[in-house]
Structure formats: structure tokens, C-alpha cells
Amino acid sequence: MRHEVAVRHLAGTAFAILLALPLGAGSARAMNEDNVPMVLEKAVDGFIRPGYHAFEEASGVMASAMGAFCATPDEATYGEATAAFDELVGAWSHIEIVRTGPVIDDHRFERILFYPDRKSIGLKQVQAAIIEEDESAADPDYLPEKSVAMQGLLALEFVLFGTQYETMFEAPETYRCRYGAAIAENIDTIAGELSEEWDAKDGVAAHWKNPGPDNPLFRTNDEALTALLGVLVHGMETVRDQRLEYFYRGEEGPNIPTRAIYWRSENTWPSIRDNLAGLQALLNNSDMVDLLDEDVRSIVSSINFLFSSVEGVVGGMNPDIEVVLSDPDQLAKLDYLLINTRDLILRLNDRYGGAIGLGAGFSFSDGD
Structure with a gap:
């Protein structure tokens, strides 16, 4: 009642x-047609590009924090890693609304955030990697070849907050922590790619700002x-x-x-x-x-x-x-x-x- x-x-x-x-x-x-170029320019330079820059900055902090936690696993470094995760989620959530452009190429969006995971397939893959200590998943060079569900924020969240996360405190460089560090490095790499593509002089930003008959995106x-x-x-x-x-x-x-x-x-x-x-x-x-x-x-x-x-x-x-x-x-x-x-x-x-x-x-x- x-x-x-x-x-x-x-x-x-x-x-x-x-x-x-x-x-x-x-x-x-x-509509005021004369204001269209200004609005498009501000959308790119006043929101999209700064948003990806902030995401890249947060992902770099996350990668560093995970490396420090793995090297010296204690409450202080864990707290720094979880705080970095909170900031990374915030930065991504602010810009993830732009689900167009470079983020949809090469499955980047899903590699950052695989959600919803309707059948818990991603969770099962992450849990299996941790149980089996799959070294290929802990290798930042090989992780991008794995399932998208094993590469992104929700996988990293499980590493840091999921069942038996406390096992990472048992010794430096545990498998679980190294896997988490690989995820953080992978996200940081993708974030750098997104910033680079939006910053390219004649790339997607220019296409957004200058519609026209020769524009491959917007005529x-x-x-x-x-x-x-x-x-x-x-x-x-x-x-x-x-x-x-x-x-x-x-x-x-x-x-x-x-x-x-x-x-x-x-x-x-x-x-x-x-x-x-x-x-x-x-x-x-x-x-x-x-x-x-x-x-x-x-x-x-x-x-x-x-x-x-x-x-x-x-x-x-x-x-x-x-x-x-x-x-x-x-x-x-x-x-x-x-x-x-x-x-x-x-x-x-x-x-x-x-x-x-x-x-x-x-x-x-x-x-x-």
C-alpha cells in the first residue's frame, strides 16, 4: 500500500x-539553418572529443593503478584501483552515448562494455579464465583476440569486486590480478585509438563538421x-x-x-x-x-x-x-x-x- x-x-x-x-x-x-555549422562544430569540439580525451585519461590511470595493485597488493593499492575503476566508469558513461563513428568499428564498443549479458555468457567466460588461469587472457597482446565479453569494464569489475576477489591479496602478481591488469591495458589501448581517430585532421571530426556532396558520412x-x-x-x-x-x-x-x-x-x-x-x-x-x-x-x-x-x-x-x-x-x-x-x-x-x-x-x- x-x-x-x-x-x-x-x-x-x-x-x-x-x-x-x-x-x-x-x-x-x-530551424535556423545558418547555425547548423556552429552546432556541429560545438558537438564535436565541445563534447565528443573532450569526452574521449577524458576517457583516455581515466583509462591510463586505471592501467597504472592495476599495475601498482598487482605489484603490491594491499588495502591502499586496492583502494586506489577501485577508485580508478569508479572514475573510469564515470568517464565512459559520459561519452558512451555517442554510439556512432570509430567506437562501432572493430567491435570497440562491445570490447569496452559488453552489456546486457543476457545469458551470462561473458561472466562464465571470465570466471573460467580465472579458474583455469588462462595465460593468454592475461597477455595484453593476446586478450584482444578473445571474446569481447572478456575484455572490458564488466570483466574488470568482476576481477575487482566479484567472488573471491580477496585472493588477489595473497601474493604479488596473482593470475587474477594480472588478468585485470591486461583488461585495463586493453581498455586504455582502445581509448587511445578512439581519441586518435577523433583528433585526426581529415578524419571523422571533419566529416561531422562539414556536410557536403563529397562527404562520405553526411551529404x-x-x-x-x-x-x-x-x-x-x-x-x-x-x-x-x-x-x-x-x-x-x-x-x-x-x-x-x-x-x-x-x-x-x-x-x-x-x-x-x-x-x-x-x-x-x-x-x-x-x-x-x-x-x-x-x-x-x-x-x-x-x-x-x-x-x-x-x-x-x-x-x-x-x-x-x-x-x-x-x-x-x-x-x-x-x-x-x-x-x-x-x-x-x-x-x-x-x-x-x-x-x-x-x-x-x-x-x-x-x-x-
């Missing part, structure tokens, strides 16, 4: 917010803006469908705490918060509001209001997912998040997209 009351309260609050926020434009195009401004808005819409869909609904399906269930991303390290909510912060930063750092005529710019104001509301609720979630799924107040907040992340998707896709002429007859969800 308490959960139902709390849900009604939060849902009522959400409904009041929706009534207060203008829905914005319909299908009429209200027109509309094509480039479709890709940019698609990052926002698909990113929000990922937050709702894979970060929330994958472990929480409402009162009917099934609700499975171990499906939540990064549950072992209690990074579920920090990573979701950074996903949301990344999406909002892309919207605002790119000055996407400047594509709209003055009379419809309230669309972006309403989107920012909802982002702030959702991020505030995420910040108040219990880090223990089992507690979340047994606490009526926490469940009510989850329901609130589902309602408002859905609304963010609609406002980005239908309202903002419609205002710049990409809403009518177009569905980012369908990938058309």
Missing part, C-alpha cells in the same frame, strides 16, 4: 510537471543533424530500456537486481547519472537550442528541466539494488524515472525533432 501511495504521489508530481512544461512545436519547421545538414539528434534519442532509449527496465519491470516483474549494470561495484546509479549528464551536456554544449526560432526555444528549457529532475532522483537512489527493489520509496522513484525518461525521449524525438523538421514521418527508434 505504501508503494502504491508513493507511486501515486510521484506520478502526480510528474503529471503536474508535464502540464507545466510546454510541449513545443508541431510539424512546422522552425546534407539534415543528415548530420539526424545523426546528432539520434545520439540523444537513442541514448535516452538506452537509459530507459537497458539501464532501468532491464532489471526493473514494475510490480509485475521480473525484477532481478543482478541484471543492473555495475551492481557489484555499486556503480549502477553513478553510471546512469553520468549517462544523463552526458546527454544533457551534448544538448547544451552544442548549443542545439540555437537551431530553434525564439518562439519555440522553450522546448529545450523543458527538456533541461526534466533532465535536472531525473538526475536529482537518480542521485537519491540506494546503491544496493536489492535494497532498491525491496523499498517502497525506492520503487516509487524507479517508477518516476520510467515515466520521465519516456517523456524525455518523446520531447527530444517528437518535439525538438519536429521543430527542426525531423519529426514528421521519422522515427529514431526505428532507425529509419
Whole structure:
């Protein structure tokens, strides 16, 4: 009963917010074409490239911290390694929303983050490598040839936080720790590749900034803006469908705490918060509001209001997912998040997209 009351309260609050926020434009195009080059340039130089630089920096710290922990396994070096992992998850979560470009080449995205692992195949492979002490998996030169599920953040999370992680304290350079160090080096290598490709003078960044008939990616401004808005819409869909609904399906269930991303390290909510912060930063750092005529710019104001509301609720979630799924107040907040992340998707896709002429007859969800 308490959960139902709390849900009604939060849902009522959400409904009041929706009534207060203008829905914005319909299908009429209200885009300032002259601002398109500026917005594309800011998206690349004000968000994408700095995001990959931050990820590369965090991955370098992680690799160094794992090396130090393996050499001298004690509480201090372990604490530094786990803190570096938290920072690495945060840096990746901020930029992982850009699921286009070099990150989708050579399975880089999946090599960094293999999730959801629907049949626990990746977990079983990681556990098998540790039990069997597969030296090829602990070799940074050979690990990239292994399954993508053995190479990335969730594999490293299991090494640092999973069952029997304390065995790494028994002696320097244990197999488990060396495997973790190889994973960290592998992530650092991929992060360096991503930064290098986005920094290349005549590479993907130039293609994003300069749509045209000879551009291999975008022939027109509309094509480039479709890709940019698609990052926002698909990113929000990922937050709702894979970060929330994958472990929480409402009162009917099934609700499975171990499906939540990064549950072992209690990074579920920090990573979701950074996903949301990344999406909002892309919207605002790119000055996407400047594509709209003055009379419809309230669309972006309403989107920012909802982002702030959702991020505030995420910040108040219990880090223990089992507690979340047994606490009526926490469940009510989850329901609130589902309602408002859905609304963010609609406002980005239908309202903002419609205002710049990409809403009518177009569905980012369908990938058309």
C-alpha cells in the first residue's frame, strides 16, 4: 500500500510537471539553418572529443593503478584501483552515448562494455579464465583476440569486486590480478585509438563538421543533424530500456537486481547519472537550442528541466539494488524515472525533432 501511495504521489508530481512544461512545436519547421555549422562544430569540439580525451585519461590511470595493485597488493593499492575503476566508469558513461563513428568499428564498443549479458555468457567466460588461469587472457597482446565479453569494464569489475576477489591479496602478481591488469591495458589501448581517430585532421571530426556532396558520412545538414539528434534519442532509449527496465519491470516483474549494470561495484546509479549528464551536456554544449526560432526555444528549457529532475532522483537512489527493489520509496522513484525518461525521449524525438523538421514521418527508434 505504501508503494502504491508513493507511486501515486510521484506520478502526480510528474503529471503536474508535464502540464507545466510546454510541449513545443508541431510539424512546422522552425530551424535556423545558418547555425547548423556552429552546432556541429560545438558537438564535436565541445563534447565528443573532450569526452574521449577524458576517457583516455581515466583509462591510463586505471592501467597504472592495476599495475601498482598487482605489484603490491594491499588495502591502499586496492583502494586506489577501485577508485580508478569508479572514475573510469564515470568517464565512459559520459561519452558512451555517442554510439556512432570509430567506437562501432572493430567491435570497440562491445570490447569496452559488453552489456546486457543476457545469458551470462561473458561472466562464465571470465570466471573460467580465472579458474583455469588462462595465460593468454592475461597477455595484453593476446586478450584482444578473445571474446569481447572478456575484455572490458564488466570483466574488470568482476576481477575487482566479484567472488573471491580477496585472493588477489595473497601474493604479488596473482593470475587474477594480472588478468585485470591486461583488461585495463586493453581498455586504455582502445581509448587511445578512439581519441586518435577523433583528433585526426581529415578524419571523422571533419566529416561531422562539414556536410557536403563529397562527404562520405553526411551529404546534407539534415543528415548530420539526424545523426546528432539520434545520439540523444537513442541514448535516452538506452537509459530507459537497458539501464532501468532491464532489471526493473514494475510490480509485475521480473525484477532481478543482478541484471543492473555495475551492481557489484555499486556503480549502477553513478553510471546512469553520468549517462544523463552526458546527454544533457551534448544538448547544451552544442548549443542545439540555437537551431530553434525564439518562439519555440522553450522546448529545450523543458527538456533541461526534466533532465535536472531525473538526475536529482537518480542521485537519491540506494546503491544496493536489492535494497532498491525491496523499498517502497525506492520503487516509487524507479517508477518516476520510467515515466520521465519516456517523456524525455518523446520531447527530444517528437518535439525538438519536429521543430527542426525531423519529426514528421521519422522515427529514431526505428532507425529509419
